[in-house]
Amino acid sequence: MRYLILLLIPLLILSCEKVVSPEPIEYGKDSCSFCRMIIADAGFSAELKTKKGKVYKFDSIECLAAFILSGKVKREEISALWVSDFYSRELVSVERVKFLVSEKIRSPMGLNISAYADEEKLKEAVRNFGGKVLNWEDVLSYVGEKWKERIGKGSF
Amino acid sequence: MEGENWKGLFLGFVLLFITNLTAHSKELYVCPSCSFKTIKEALRVAKAGDTIRVKGGTYAEGTLVVNKSLSLVGEDYPLLDGRGKYEVLRITADNVVVEGFRIANSGRSDIEDIAGIKVENVKGCVIRKNILKDNFWAIYLAGVEECRVEGNRIEGPFRVGEAYSGNGIHIWHSKRILLRGNYITGHRDGIYFEFVEDSTIEGNVSENNWRYGLHFMFSHRDTYRDNIFRRNGVGVAVMYTKKVIMKGNRFEFNWGGASYGLLLKAIDDSIVENNIFYKNTAGVLMDECQRITIKENDFVENGWALRIWANSMNNVIKLNNFLSNTFDVSTNSTQNPNLIKENYWSAYRGYDLNGDGYGDVPYRPVKLFSYIVENNPAASVLIKSFFVKILNLVEDTFPVVTSISISDRKPLMEAVRWKR
Structure with a gap:
């Protein structure tokens, strides 16, 4: 019996090392950690998890970017970032997507940023709606430029 | 004395102008026994300034595009049915009037904002006394100026959750809009304003919408007064805006x-x-x-x-x-x-x-x-x-x-x- 418990200990330790995955967003219930709006549209939502496991949810990619830029959570504390894929409406790691800024795709906070995990789907969106393709760093500087004043205020 | 003369001359011009207009505008009737059987046909033949009168009945003609400055008037509330597939009415011309219709069952989409009535990039429009039921978005104005949305009754599909219902009256990037005496229920946001300036929201009732009764963003110098916002999922949200006047409203339950x-x-x-x-x-x-x-x-x-x-x-x-x-x-x-x-x-x-x-x-x-x-x-x-x-x-x-x-x-x- 004692040996059995000893066997279990490494298992217990191993189980702590689990893959970081996003917490599901409850649409119509959860509110955005940056702008307070109730998150309603799965085509644009986003999420941030800290290394301590605290979860922040956002109604739009621009709000996630603004939240990071405002420095409420330090960059070295961030464990993972996810954004919704515009077509599949699933949360995908920011490292796996490209972004599109298009007047024709109206995002909840008006900066019109959407994300695509699939290169083909991104091409399709560009064909249909036009706009400019960005990577995550570009998104951060785009939002930083557009919302300079708002982020400066540290709006929480 | 001279002033009087000027007045007379001005009146003369106005009369001339009015008679001139009426002389050219026609009325076109649509019904099974009328000269026009479909609204599409009447829209094709009509000229700017005409009035198309649609008699009671059901018309499911896909998307109707109004691209001329005319009036579309329903008599006995004819039903324009989107059959769950189409945007029902799309207005792309200035000074269009839409009055007295029942507009229902627009299509739904994850990608596009499909509406019962969509008005895009025009100046002057009147959407009056219509009944909108079970549309994805009901009335959607984008890039318009000087439009009036009055006395419409809007009932959404009452389904909570994303992708089921858009907003009741959705206005984006517009100026000098008047919303008056509308009733909105069962949508995501009853009334939604984004980048809408110098506009008025007056005497509306917005209740039992699943997110906000009124949602208001980046919309400067607007007034909303004498409205009732009741039993909405969250309430009313007015955000990121300067110079709003909020007067005489009830916010309850x-x-x-x-x-x-x-x-x-x-x-x-x-x-x-x-x-x-x-x-x-x-x-x-x-x-x-x-x-x-x-x-x-x-x-x-x-x-x-x-x-x-x-x-x-x-x-x-x-x-x-x-x-x-x-x-x-x-x-x-x-x-x-x-x-x-x-x-x-x-x-x-x-x-x-x-x-x-x-x-x-x-x-x-x-x-x-x-x-x-x-x-x-x-x-x-x-x-x-x-x-x-x-x-x-x-x-x-x-x-x-x-x-x-x-x-x-x-x-x-x-x-x-x-x-x-």
């Missing part, structure tokens, strides 16, 4: 963990006057607001009448009636740079010995317990407990216990009778 009558988020230089906040979790929630005047409102039987976060500055709260709220005011900081004075508080127990109409000792509307709850929401379970009763009693007896700076130094002895 917005109960729920995160609900409120009115959320003011990042609002500057605005006025909240003559409104009634009745039975909301929070009447008004102010986050990051500046120079707002909240005057002559009634806060009745709310959980919190007013939650004002310390990141809000230089706001004035005066001549309001705070009647039977669980908490009158709460804040998340001991310092609060806002002015609260000359309000009537039904919970005030002071006397007016010098008879000047004001209580002789200040009223402290922030209870220590509400401050605790603001910083630790879970503490609200203690609300009816003996501990909190003791706490309130101690606080009333020895005000020094409360370090929170907010107080009304001139509390009124009688309720304010503001003009209704």
Whole structure:
């Protein structure tokens, strides 16, 4: 019996090392950690998890970017970032997507940023709606430029 | 004398102009036994200035595009049916009038905002006295100027959750819009304004929408007055806007963990006057607001009448009636740079010995317990407990216990009778 418990200990330790995955967003219930709006549209939502496991949810990619830029959570504390894929409406790691800024795709906070995990789907969106393709760093500087004043205020 | 002559000449011109118009405009009738069997056919033949009159019945003709300046008038409420597939009516010309239709069952899409009536990039339009039912988006205006949306009845599909219902009246990047006397229910947001300026929302009723009754973003210099916002999922959210006038509205029955009558988020230089906040979790929630005047409102039987976060500055709260709220005011900081004075508080127990109409000792509307709850929401379970009763009693007896700076130094002895 004692040996059995000893066997279990490494298992217990191993189980702590689990893959970081996003917490599901409850649409119509959860509110955005940056702008307070109730998150309603799965085509644009986003999420941030800290290394301590605290979860922040956002109604739009621009709000996630603004939240990071405002420095409420330090960059070295961030464990993972996810954004919704515009077509599949699933949360995908920011490292796996490209972004599109298009007047024709109206995002909840008006900066019109959407994300695509699939290169083909991104091409399709560009064909249909036009706009400019960005990577995550570009998104951060785009939002930083557009919302300079708002982020400066540290709006929480 | 000369003035008279000018007047006569002007009148002559106006008459000439009117007769000229009527001489050229025609009426086209649509019904199974009329000369036009379909609305599409009439739209193709009609010229600018004409009126197309559609008799009662059902018309399912896919998407109807109005690309000429004409009037489309329904008689006995003909039904335009989108059959769950199409945008029903799309208006792309200036000065179009749409009146007296039932418009139902627009298509739905994850990608596109499909609407019952969509108006894009035009100047002048009138959408009047229509009935819209079970559309994805109901009335959708984008890039328009000087449009009037009046007396429409809009019922959404009442399904909570994304992708099932868009907004009732959705207006984006527009100017000088008038919304008057509409009834909206069962949508995501009843009325939604994004980048809409110099516009008025008046006398509408927006209830039982699953997110906001009114949702308002980046929309400067607008007025909304005499509306009723009732039982919406969250309440009304006015965000990131300067110079809004909010007057004579009722915000009521917005109960729920995160609900409120009115959320003011990042609002500057605005006025909240003559409104009634009745039975909301929070009447008004102010986050990051500046120079707002909240005057002559009634806060009745709310959980919190007013939650004002310390990141809000230089706001004035005066001549309001705070009647039977669980908490009158709460804040998340001991310092609060806002002015609260000359309000009537039904919970005030002071006397007016010098008879000047004001209580002789200040009223402290922030209870220590509400401050605790603001910083630790879970503490609200203690609300009816003996501990909190003791706490309130101690606080009333020895005000020094409360370090929170907010107080009304001139509390009124009688309720304010503001003009209704």
